[in-house]
Amino acid sequence: MADAAQAKLRIIPLGGVDEFGKNITVVEYGDDIIVVDCGSIFPEADMLGVDLVIPDVSYLIKNREKIRGMFITHGHEDHIGATPYVLRQVPVPIYGTKLTLALVDLKLKEHRLPGVQLNVIKPGDMVEAGCFSVRFIHVNHSIADAVALAITSPAGTVVFSGDFKIDYTPIKSDVTDLATFASLGQQGVLAFLCDSTNVERKGYTMSETRISQTFIDQFQQAKGRVFVAMFASNIHRVQMVVDSAALFGRKVCFVGRSMVNVSRVAMSIGELVIPPDNLVDIDDLSNYADEEILIVTTGSQGEAMAGLTRMAYGEHRKLQIKPTDMVIISASPIPGNEKPIARVINQLYRCGANVIYGQIAEVHVSGHACQEELKLLHVLLRPKYFVPIHGDYSKLWQHAELAESVGTPSQNIVIPERGQIIEMSENSLSITGIVPTGGVLVDGLGIGDVGNVVLRDRKHLSEDGLIIVVMAIERDTGTLVSGPDIVSRGFVYVRESEDIIENARELTRFIIKSYENLDGSEWQTMKNRIKDELHRYIFEKIKRNPMILPIIMEI
């Protein structure tokens, strides 16, 4: 073994820093690499038409022969969402808990990607991968079967918190394995990479158990059907809701594609336990009285195609909200979703339903550690170096401050940038370079073929629409034989703005005339002049800036 004091470990966050999502980190020692997580992120508002953003993994492709495995902390999209895309390019074995890998497997099947080696581990297990040994540590989170990782290399041990909270009264699992964190701390931790999502929040995150009383209270009052909208992956909350409803004689029906899929997977591996008698198929609901029914469904984020949204708007084939229904929205808005959620809540009120949501009752708790929980982990681990991850810059910065406040010297803290090579040993910590990173945009089946030019055009088109000016010119004589015709889309309602269109045509005709006996070499100049002058005319006239596209047909 190399001298630990000299041996250098490299950590490269390829995503998940200065952003929420797309978590993926490289841990590298000598000729061995392991990858922690492989998440996707939702597109930004200005990424028009983009479905999903995945990390740029060209560094992994370049070093593919060094990669010993991919270790996944839990099954949320921001930690597994990019697996089908990345594994297609870099086929490596994956390690994770039962539920995590079952969810990865769903994804791989959807993408028809067979042959990926999925290695199920249990919390407490230790896996050897190249020079690394990786230990899985049970943590509480808003998805079951979440783990932290302790990765031991010849240079020392790196701990990844994964997404976690400390729930002293969890619904079904054990408390976050504090003993293991404490013993790691005693053995010595070189670096700690920790979730920063809730670093702004003082105190402790509430226990999941706290909201079970809210559910029981609500079920007690409910007179008709009860609908609960939530994230499908929050299996333990599903369990709690189903169990609480059973106390009042309600049977559960899962509605919505991901709710049906994930609950099925969770039941198949024993993570969700529902007596068969208590499960009702959507087609059999008519056999039950309203007060015997619990519907657990998707749509807690106001997603247009999700179960709750369709039921609220009367667009669901089999279910529709009615005045006797109680609807509980058990989630808080992901930033950016506030408006769609408000729209669905309004629509539920219009249906006459009794709507219970965050503003009205405690029906949701966060899955992420607040300040006091973060401090506890910092203090147990007493790491030499600290690297905040999972959060935008302001959160990473505040987490660095928190670490300092509990004893990590500021020179031992790195606020990482995406792609930075953070090199560390017992004696040194430095940034030694940067590797290519960034977001790869997925639009339909296209991966990476939508870039800045395409997005700029989409944005331009979306704001003021388009004017096409088309004309036919005889090559030999340079005479205009047809047009100019003007076609517009997304610009103005043409019938009410015939003047503008007619004047634009007149102006174009005038410009063309000024180029007598058009030579092919002049066409580009003429096109530019048409663009410029139409732009100026239209902006003056109506203060809009449509895309102007002159097209010359050569006859």
Added chain:
Amino acid sequence: MADAAQAKLRIIPLGGVDEFGKNITVVEYGDDIIVVDCGSIFPEADMLGVDLVIPDVSYLIKNREKIRGMFITHGHEDHIGATPYVLRQVPVPIYGTKLTLALVDLKLKEHRLPGVQLNVIKPGDMVEAGCFSVRFIHVNHSIADAVALAITSPAGTVVFSGDFKIDYTPIKSDVTDLATFASLGQQGVLAFLCDSTNVERKGYTMSETRISQTFIDQFQQAKGRVFVAMFASNIHRVQMVVDSAALFGRKVCFVGRSMVNVSRVAMSIGELVIPPDNLVDIDDLSNYADEEILIVTTGSQGEAMAGLTRMAYGEHRKLQIKPTDMVIISASPIPGNEKPIARVINQLYRCGANVIYGQIAEVHVSGHACQEELKLLHVLLRPKYFVPIHGDYSKLWQHAELAESVGTPSQNIVIPERGQIIEMSENSLSITGIVPTGGVLVDGLGIGDVGNVVLRDRKHLSEDGLIIVVMAIERDTGTLVSGPDIVSRGFVYVRESEDIIENARELTRFIIKSYENLDGSEWQTMKNRIKDELHRYIFEKIKRNPMILPIIMEI
């Protein structure tokens, strides 16, 4: 005077119900109409390229000879934003307090609309307008000089709360005039129309004074310059910030167009009082030490063009954030602005500034009444009828529930829809019809020329871009003489997808060939077939759905 028990009063909310913004309500009795407020609303996310949405006032245009005046409760955009547009169509006298009308005047000047009759009133004043007498009642709100209205007609008195809160320790003005509300209640109130913005919030809204201590604490700690970003219209908070900073020897510099304009107006009417010695022009800042400077600026909502945003990104001509600066963001996000604000906060952290915002310290309080304040007004007024306004459907519904809980029978409550004619007398309350309403979209100088077709096209273009297929066909012979050429924008990065474009061209050529000796009458059929088949090909190939625009040039 008519028999009050029989006389019918009509109330028509043209906006501000089932939405946040665009507040405008018609009060009508016999041949007299008065209009309360005239607001605009921000466009929804799917109103691409739209700058502003104003109410449809065709009902006012139709009844213009009946209108006796427009009464404005306060100077926020959702109450005055549509004035230049509406007054151009319906020139009527306006009534409002000094600050309110000064802000309306700014707007009218910007829109070059002279000759509007602006009548300044004071709280306590009474104005006669047709058969109505309108009394102005002082209320606390996040803008100075806000009022409620008590409108007395032969059918009885209607009270509009306006936007309000009850602040027992306001910064500069008096407490909301509870005595007048109480005496109105004793005289008898026919109907109460009340703000519903904060109806979800239990308890009381905090006093504006509460945050002044936060500011003093922060100023005490600040070592360099202090920046405060806030709404320009919150004059009393500006006063409090300026006064608190003066205690520490700081002089104030206003930055950002609306901050400069509004503070100037507020000073000119004495609503904002700053000794000339304490005011610094942006060009003179270099004469002062950092610890003598307070910058009050715009950008609390992360607006791209606002002062704070440009200073954070180094795009401001004269000021740039540096590590010794303290930046206080004294506002909470308007729903939908969470992400832009987070981006600015991140950028401020990157600049190294000490950033103070809602998550970190109490630097903002709401301007709207919470449940207990609402109850107080309900109980003081004891109205016969209640109509909740200013809020989306779920809030109006909850406000109706609150009114019932303090004694208004449910049959005396109307949850209004936009445009409903609510007719009432001592003996009856009913909906007797509906008038045209809706949002009129303003895009550049165009008002109402962007409608559903244009928006649908913009949305389509924004999601998957555009493919233009252009060809020239000889009219007489029906032969193809040029093309088909394919031009795409916002679809794919063409250099990397030459195959798709080339195959699309081939497919089009094949379709054209199948129409031998093209007759002009067949062109439309052929165009449709090109659209359909290209659509199918491209969707299969890449799961995208660009707009396909076949254009035939006739030679």
